[in-house]
Structure formats: structure tokens, C-alpha cells
Amino acid sequence: MSEPAIEHPARFEVTFLPPPDGTTRARLGELHLAHGTVHTPQFMPVGTNATVKALSPGDLRDAGATIILSNTYHLYLRPGHERIARLGGLHRFMDWDGPILTDSGGYQVVSLGDLRVVDEHGVTFRSHLDGSTHTFTPELAIAVQEALGSDIAVAFDQPVYPSSPQAVVADATARTHRWAERSLAAHQRRDQALFGIVQGGLDPVLRAESTRFIAAMPFDGICLGGLAGDETPDQRNDTLDIAVPLLDGDPRPRYLMGLGSPADLLEAVHRGIDLFDSVLPARVARNGQLWIPGGRLNIRNQRFLDDPAPVQADCPCLLCRRFSRAYLAHLFRAKELLAYRLATCHNLTFTLDFMVRIRAAIRAGTFPAEMAQLRVRAGRVSGGEGAAKSA
RNA sequence: GGGUAGGUUGAGCAGGUGGUGAGCUCCGCUGACUGUAGAUCAGCCGUCUUCGACUGUGGGGGUUCGAUUCCCUCCCUGCCCA
Numbered sequence: 444m445s446e447p448a449i450e451h452p453a454r455f456e457v458t459f460l461p462p463p464d465g466t467t468r469a470r471l472g473e474l475h476l477a478h479g480t481v482h483t484p485q486f487m488p489v490g491t492n493a494t495v496k497a498l499s500p501g502d503l504r505d506a507g508a509t510i511i512l513s514n515t516y517h518l519y520l521r522p523g524h525e526r527i528a529r530l531g532g533l534h535r536f537m538d539w540d541g542p543i544l545t546d547s548g549g550y551q552v553v554s555l556g557d558l559r560v561v562d563e564h565g566v567t568f569r570s571h572l573d574g575s576t577h578t579f580t581p582e583l584a585i586a587v588q589e590a591l592g593s594d595i596a597v598a599f600d601q602p603v604y605p606s607s608p609q610a611v612v613a614d615a616t617a618r619t620h621r622w623a624e625r626s627l628a629a630h631q632r633r634d635q636a637l638f639g640i641v642q643g644g645l646d647p648v649l650r651a652e653s654t655r656f657i658a659a660m661p662f663d664g665i666c667l668g669g670l671a672g673d674e675t676p677d678q679r680n681d682t683l684d685i686a687v688p689l690l691d692g693d694p695r696p697r698y699l700m701g702l703g704s705p706a707d708l709l710e711a712v713h714r715g716i717d718l719f720d721s722v723l724p725a726r727v728a729r730n731g732q733l734w735i736p737g738g739r740l741n742i743r744n745q746r747f748l749d750d751p752a753p754v755q756a757d758c759p760c761l762l763c764r765r766f767s768r769a770y771l772a773h774l775f776r777a778k779e780l781l782a783y784r785l786a787t788c789h790n791l792t793f794t795l796d797f798m799v800r801i802r803a804a805i806r807a808g809t810f811p812a813e814m815a816q817l818r819v820r821a822g823r824v825s826g827g828e829g830a831a832k833s834a
Numbered sequence: 835g836g837g838u839a840g841g842u843u844g845a846g847c848a849g850g851u852g853g854u855g856a857g858c859u860c861c862g863c864u865g866a867c868u869g870u871a872g873a874u875c876a877g878c879c880g881u882c883u884u885c886g887a888c889u890g891u892g893g894g895g896g897u898u899c900g901a902u903u904c905c906c907u908c909c910c911u912g913c914c915c916a
Contacts, residue, residue, distance in 0.1 A: 491870050512869070550869045571871040602869080640869090671868045700869040707868075723868040730867070730874065745863075775873090776861095783873050 452477065453595060453636030453663035455696045459805055461715070466811040468687060468715030471802060474696055476542040476594040477634045478534060479509065483696060483717035484805075486708065486798050487512045487544060488725060488791050493527075493537040496725055497783040498791075500539050505761065506788055507795035509541055510594075512720045515587045516548030516579070520570055524590040532592035544720070545593035547584040547626075549600040549640070549668070550701075561601060563618065581625035589632045597666060598626035600640040605674035612644035612669075619668075620656050627660060636663035638698060644669055645678050647685050654686040664696040664718075671701030671721065680710060687715040705734065705797045705821035712801055713814065724794045728786035731775050734793045738822040740768070742786070747772040760792035761785060797821065 459471035472483040488495045488503065491514040495503055503511065513533060518524055527536050534540055551568065552559060558569040565580030581599040588596035600619040603611055619642045630637045639662035643650030657665060667686055670679050683699070690697060696717040702708060703721020711719065724734065731743040735755045740747070742754070750768040758764075762771065762785035774782035800817065804810040 487869095489870065496870080497873075514870080517870085544869095546869045548869095551871090554869090555871065597869080600869095666869080668869070698869090703868045719868095721868045722870045722872090726867060726870065726872070726874085729872080732867085741864085743863090778873070780873080786873095 451475070452634055453696070455664070455694060457694070459808075462808070462811070467713050467814075469712045469801070469805050469810045470715065470717070471805045472696060472717055474542075474717075476510075476636065478540060478542045478594050481510045481542055481718075482802060484708075484712045484798055484801055485510065485718055486703070486794055487718065487720040489513075489720055489722045490537070490539075491517050491722075492521075493518060493533060495787070495791075497729065497780075497787045500537070502761065502784065502788055503539070503791070504541075506791040507799070508791065510544060511539060511541070512544045512546060513537075513591070513593065514548065514551075515545050515584055515591070516551040516568075518545075518591060519548070519579075519583075519587045520572055520577070524587040528590040528592070534592065542594040543591075544595040544638075545588045545591055545597065546700075546720075547588065547597040547599040547640075548579055549584070549597075549602055553602050553604065561618075563621070565599075566601070581622040582629040585626050585629040585637075589630070589635060592632075593635065595636045595638055595664065596630065596632075598623045598637065598639045598662070600642060600668055602642065602669045603644060605645050605669060605672045605678065607644060609644075609646055609649075612642070612646055613649055616642040616644070616649050616653050620653065623657060623660060623662075627662065638662055638664035638666050640666040640668040640700070641686060642669045643682075643686075645674055645682055647681075650682055650685050651689060654689045658690055658693060662695070664698055665690060665693070666698045666700050667716070668700050670699060671703070671707075676707070676710065679707075680714065683711060683714040683716070690715075703794070705794060706818065708794075708797065709801065709814065709817050709821050712805075713810075724790035725787050728790040729783045731786070732790075733771075733786060734790050734822070736820045736822070742768065742772050743775055744772075754789055755793070758789065758792060758796075760789045762789045 454475040455472055457470050457472045461468050461470050474481040474483055487510050488508050489512045493513055495511060518527060527533055530536050533543060552566050555568060555571055560567045565578050567576060567578045569576060584599035599622050601615040603615045619640060623639045639657040639660055641653045641657045643653035698718035699711050699716045701721055702711055702719050703723035708719055731741055733740040733742055733754050747768045752768055753763040754768055755763050771782060771785060804813040
């Protein structure tokens, strides 16, 4: 509330257009928001409960984060959006003075699978905390996000798993469109951007329809939802190749929701995406997986107990600057809390540094040529073969 | 020296008062994780020719068709008393 109103809640400038030869759709942009400027392509660490798990705001800054994501559904349930508003808004509450995007809570429709009812009015959930019943509507999702005071709010949608039957996808997509209109109508806060969400699953026709429908509305940015689920990389790429070209010439940022491994980020940037978020780097860090150039380490593996080397020699993160693999391996075995902080610092530093490299290549006009080596640096997403023996 | 309670797969246990002990929890190993109900979850964790088979209840001996169980003896550990 104390934030100064700005003329454009989300002014987006593309500062480096994709080459006209069609070798890539990767582009460079600056997204100007109430709490600062975000250079795109950019990755947003996820801070569901008004905290990126295990990290302080200072850790986040040091890792290179410039914008983070938080969650409407979780903060509505606890501690309550009105309480956060009374305490001065989400930025002040969590002491993060950079931009924040809030997810609308739509994703929890699928992630909290059991006991929910979706109808035209909204979604009735059972709270994962105490079992109490709540109904989320587009209007409530917007009101909560306005109370939180995020820089970017997101329309309330109904995602479905990419592999869902066509009829299910069609139904959810149509409802998402109607809810997009209601979200837009409900949104009032002038210093807060509002992004709309495209659905459509993997169906080319539905995805194209949804992209056109959402793009035709006066949102400040376009989210591509319903991906980063159980689809294959090829299916995801094909879907992006259908949706993104329909946004050619559109002056707004494109945000692929939920994507997070370096290899996946690279392919999506190549296909014209500007913004990403994912819990993946932070979650796998807490579970002992450390990302390094060309692969990853499972720090719980026995061989690291005697390894005096840093996780990644040239990494500037808190972990790699000062501690050995052996120390981190010990902390994980002892279940010491510092393990989660150090590992998370590293994976987010790695991910955000990867985005820096991508932006540098785009700026230099060498992005398509550098894709191969960026792919090598990204390593594999999953499946055991990507594990690096040591750096 | 006497008494007493025990010795079960790395650790800690359960069980078993004559009819096939491979069960549990740790630890350990491997994997998974993508708009976070996740510092979580899954598989493995005696040996082998691994959809099965074999071995294993401190050592030795005895009774018995059959012993982890009953008897004898020895060894080891904890506690109590001298």
C-alpha cells in the first residue's frame, strides 16, 4: 500500500530481437515492475510460504535471484492474506524488496488432488493443513493477490495433467478462459500486473485456440500453463512451437509455468520463452542432488565422504566458496540444517548463472551457435546417466 | 568366587514354552523429484545360479522323526553381592 503507483505495472521491452533467419526464437528483454527490473530470459525461485525454503533473502540475492514466486493458496490459508496486508504486504513481511510474482492457486487444483470439486463458480478444496473447506474463485484469487501486493498477479486457472483425455483438457481450457475474463474484471490494483494463463494441454488445436483467446485479452503477460508435467520433452517442445509463434509481435512477456531444469530451460528459451519458475533446483538440493556443469552429484554417495574438493570449483556460491564435498556429505548424513541451506544456495546459483550465460549469448548474437555447449553444461534432466563422476 | 539377566542378519530389537525365525527400526546403498501437503518418497539392505533356492538364533555335545525352544557343558556381556 505504501508503494508508489506506477504508470505501467509491467512495462516490457524486448532489447534484443530473435534473428530473422529463424534459427531461434530466443530473445532478450527487460521487465519493469513496481519493485524493480527483471532481465529476461529469467528464472524465478519458488517461495511458496513467503520463503524460499532454507534460504534467507540475502542468500537469494547472493544466488542471483531478482524475482521470486510465491503462492496465493498457501498464504491465504496461512498466515492469511489479510494478516499479511495488515503487516505491510508480502514484500515487507518476508523482507524481499525485489519483484514477486504470485501464483493464483490454480496449480493446487491438481497438486492437492483429493477432495476437491470444480464447478463454474470455482474450486472447493479441502485444506491440506487442517481439512477445513474453502472455495477459491477467480475473484477471491485476485483479491488475495491484491492484498499480498505482489508485482505480478496471475489469473485463476484450471490446469490438468498434459496426459489427460482430450475431453478433460477441453473442458478445463474453456473454463480457464471464462475464469480469465472474471479474473481480469476483478483486478483493480494499478501498481500490480496481471498475467493470463493459456491452457490447452498437448492438443495442438486446443493449445492454439487457448493461446489466441488469452492473447486477445488485455493481460500484461502470457503464461503457458499445463506443461512441465508428465509430457515428454518432444511433446513440450511441439506445444511451444504451436503456441509461441502465435505470439509473434506481441509486446508482452511469455512465462512457461513450472519449468526448472537447466536443459529444459535452454530448450524453452530457444523456443521464445522469457520467464520460468520451478521448485526443482531447490527441492532436489534438499534431497542431496547438486547440479554442476555437465551433470550432477548425489552428495549422499559414499565416495564424497573423503572428497576435499568443492562441489564446483568455479562456483561463487556460499557452499563452493568455503566448504568441501566431504563437509556437505557429512552434513546431509547428520541431517544438519546447514546442509539444506548450502545445497539450495548452490543449485539456485547454478540455475541463475545458467540464465546469465543464456542472456549473454543472446546479447552477443551467438545464442544458436552456443546451444550445443550450453546443453553440455546443463547436463541431463533426469535418469541416472547424467551423473558426473566428479568435476 | 556367588547370584542374576542376557547372547537373534553392521547397530538396536521383536519373536519363538518341540513342527519350516530372513520380521521391524536405524545405519548403509541406489534412484526419483519441474506454477512445493516433499529436509520427501521409492527400491535394495545374510549368501547364491535371485519370479526361486540355501544358510543363519554364542561354541560344543545330548534327547528327539524333528531343537531357536528341552538337558549338559564351555565361552562372552550387563547388573548385584562378596
